[in-house]
Amino acid sequence: MTMLDIERLRGDFPVLDQVKVNGRDLVYLDNAASSQMPRQVIDRIARYQSLEHANIHRGVHHLSDAATTAYESARSSVRRFINAAEDREVIFTSGTTDAINLVAHGWGRACVGEGDEIILSEVEHHANIVPWQMLCEEKGARIRVIPVDDRGELDLVAYASLFNERTRLVGIAHVSNALGTVNPVREMIATAHAHGVPVLVDGAQAVAHEVVDVQALDCDFYAFSGHKLYGPTGIGILYGRAALLERMRPFKGGGDMILSVSFEKTTYNIIPHKFEAGTPPIMPAVGLGAAVEYLSGLGLAKVAAWEQSLLAYGTERLSAIQGVRIIGTARHKAAVISFNIADVHPHDVGSLLNDEGIAVRTGHHCAQPVMKRYGVPATVRASFAFYNTRAEVDTLAGAVDKIRRLFE
Ligand code: PMP
Numbered sequence: 001m002t003m004l005d006i007e008r009l010r011g012d013f014p015v016l017d018q019v020k021v022n023g024r025d026l027v028y029l030d031n032a033a034s035s036q037m038p039r040q041v042i043d044r045i046a047r048y049q050s051l052e053h054a055n056i057h058r059g060v061h062h063l064s065d066a067a068t069t070a071y072e073s074a075r076s077s078v079r080r081f082i083n084a085a086e087d088r089e090v091i092f093t094s095g096t097t098d099a100i101n102l103v104a105h106g107w108g109r110a111c112v113g114e115g116d117e118i119i120l121s122e123v124e125h126h127a128n129i130v131p132w133q134m135l136c137e138e139k140g141a142r143i144r145v146i147p148v149d150d151r152g153e154l155d156l157v158a159y160a161s162l163f164n165e166r167t168r169l170v171g172i173a174h175v176s177n178a179l180g181t182v183n184p185v186r187e188m189i190a191t192a193h194a195h196g197v198p199v200l201v202d203g204a205q206a207v208a209h210e211v212v213d214v215q216a217l218d219c220d221f222y223a224f225s226g227h228k229l230y231g232p233t234g235i236g237i238l239y240g241r242a243a244l245l246e247r248m249r250p251f252k253g254g255g256d257m258i259l260s261v262s263f264e265k266t267t268y269n270i271i272p273h274k275f276e277a278g279t280p281p282i283m284p285a286v287g288l289g290a291a292v293e294y295l296s297g298l299g300l301a302k303v304a305a306w307e308q309s310l311l312a313y314g315t316e317r318l319s320a321i322q323g324v325r326i327i328g329t330a331r332h333k334a335a336v337i338s339f340n341i342a343d344v345h346p347h348d349v350g351s352l353l354n355d356e357g358i359a360v361r362t363g364h365h366c367a368q369p370v371m372k373r374y375g376v377p378a379t380v381r382a383s384f385a386f387y388n389t390r391a392e393v394d395t396l397a398g399a400v401d402k403i404r405r406l407f408e
Contacts, residue, residue, distance in 0.1 A: 004302050010387050012038035012294075024357030027392045032177050032205055032336055032383030033361050034227045037291070041231060044290035049283055056282055057256060057273075071282050074289025075272070081292040082222065083213040084239050091238040091245070091272040092285050096204040097127040099223035099238035100171075102275060103200055104131035105251040107221075107244065108169070114140035117166045119197075121146040121154050121183070122373055123176040126366040128202045132171060141168070148373060152179040152328040159188065163195040170199045174206035174222075178367040178379070179328025180311075180336030182206070186217050193218065198244065204228055208385070209307055209334050211300040214239050226284060230385075231291030235284035238275070245271045252277040303386040307335040310384045310393060317397035323404050327374050335384035338365075341400060344407045346378040352406075353380075356399040 010016050013036050019026045028036060048070055054063035056071050072087070079087045093099040108131075112118065118132050122145050129143075136142055144167075146159045154172075170192045175182050189199045198220035206212055208229045214222050221244070226235040240248070250257055250268055254277035259267045268274045295303065314337050318324050323342035341349055350362035361381045364371045371377060382396060 001302060004298060004306050004386060006389055013387055014039060021357040022355055027358040027395050029382040030359045030361050031385040035230050035385050037230055038294055040294050041287050041290045045283055045287045048286045055279055067282055070286045074285045077289040077292050078237055081296055082239055083215050085215060086242060088271045089239055089242050091275045092280050093236045093238050094234055095225040095236035096202060096223045099236050100127055101131045102238055102251045103221050104135045106248040108135045110249055112139050112141050112168045115166055116141040116168045117144050118168060119144045119162050119170045121172050122148040123179060123181060123370045124173055125177050128171050152181040152330040154183055160191055167195060167197050170197055173202045175334045177205045178338055178365040178370050180333040181328060181330040182332040182334055189218050205334060210304045220244055226288040229291050230295060231288040232284040234281045235288045250274050254278045306386050307384055310388055311335040313390055314393045317393055318400060321401050321404055327379050338379040338381045340376060340379055341404050346380045349380045349403055352403050353399055358396055358399055
């Protein structure tokens, strides 16, 4: 496998060399929150908006046709990217949160009843907790939690013991945004299926960093966002198995999701349109299509290999600094390093790093239960993309060491 030419690829991202922070080169290590868009995506969006835009599906004129083609070919690009069997299994949503809410309402409200149980893990993002909690409150159902160990790995024995005849769904993150752990979702899906239970995978932190094949995973639902995938905000995907989606109720009602409407009865459109009420985010969808084509062109295996080398180097450099505690040391991790420096407040670390041009995220990362598990209110999180370099890891390590000495 040839390596990626990182220096050349960095040239695709205007922000990386055009933005200076406090007179320094930007070191962008907040990719788990939102990654940057390459010129290819920005140009595709500009071309769509300049020359191809109209409302989709209902038009007979040239531009409506062009917009529909752009939108639907973005769906096909996403289908190929995650290896879904059919385009109709790919639903455009506004993001991961929206996709999970769609399942909680469209599937959960029909299939979860009083006394039923939903299994989630202790490392979930709030987006994969709160919609289920709201559903459980409404239905009198309850959440069972897969515990995580000190390294950040899920306890699979405990997981297997949570199943019973009331289990209706498993919801698990493919990759933990707070710890970086890559959960063994394939194995966990097989366990759930052995009990006849469907699985929703929150893939927000996975799709940009490793090959995701929804058929090989055999998952029932898979959710992710465009803005963590070198695409725009306002767009995301819910992949769902066709048979499940067909049985599911729509969540939002309105135009485009119907076949016929009368005051007596409405019949719904076929999937995926049944779940895409109203005018969808056409331009962001086209951008997402361009983003997955860009990433596929690089090759996810090469992206993963480079990011893994950054993770190994970053872990080595940061753990060598006195007082640094890395939170999340699972054996299989994505390129996310959550850490604290002795007793220094993570927000102070974040703003001191910003002084050096380094962008990281600080806080609870919308994963308060996992913060509680490790007894910390917050962490500093450096999250890497394929466009990051070893020199940037050195800059981070140097700045962390400087901050450590300031507070000694
Ligand atoms: N799940 C995980 C694991 C995430 O990291 C995020 C974003 N931080 C989300 C869900 C929510 O994604 P969005 O805000 O794009 O809906």
